[in-house]
Amino acid sequence: MCAKKATPAAKPAAKSSHNTRAVEKNGAAAATTSPAKSAAAKSTTSAATAVERKLSNEDIGAVAGEIWGLLVRKDAQTLTAIKKSVAAPGDVVVAAIGWLAREDKLQFSVRGRSRKVSLNS
Numbered sequence: 001m002c003a004k005k006a007t008p009a010a011k012p013a014a015k016s017s018h019n020t021r022a023v024e025k026n027g028a029a030a031a032t033t034s035p036a037k038s039a040a041a042k043s044t045t046s047a048a049t050a051v052e053r054k055l056s057n058e059d060i061g062a063v064a065g066e067i068w069g070l071l072v073r074k075d076a077q078t079l080t081a082i083k084k085s086v087a088a089p090g091d092v093v094v095a096a097i098g099w100l101a102r103e104d105k106l107q108f109s110v111r112g113r114s115r116k117v118s119l120n121s
Helices: 035-052 057-074 079-085 090-102
Strands: 106-111 114-119
Touching: 057 079, 057 090, 057 114, 079 090, 079 114, 090 106
Parallel strands: none
Antiparallel strands: 106 114
């Protein structure tokens, strides 16, 4: 005897979070733009702008100098603390730490989940 597999019940269509049609005028419906849709369009535009920004050696070098000064004053710091202390985008901070590490200027220590960066002694 063959048992038939139970087919999953069809899921109801998801409701739209915004109104896609305006009140009909003269028999034609006009599309509307919700605030959520506008915000999404703005974030897409700002994301595209962020992607277009280029990292320059001068910017990375300047931030590396700031990080160096920070580590001289405050000794070992976590990556998060460094990012909060330096007025630069996170990707530039990480690139500057990589620059200093490549020049063998930094020492990294791990204790549990905590990772700290300090100047090489």
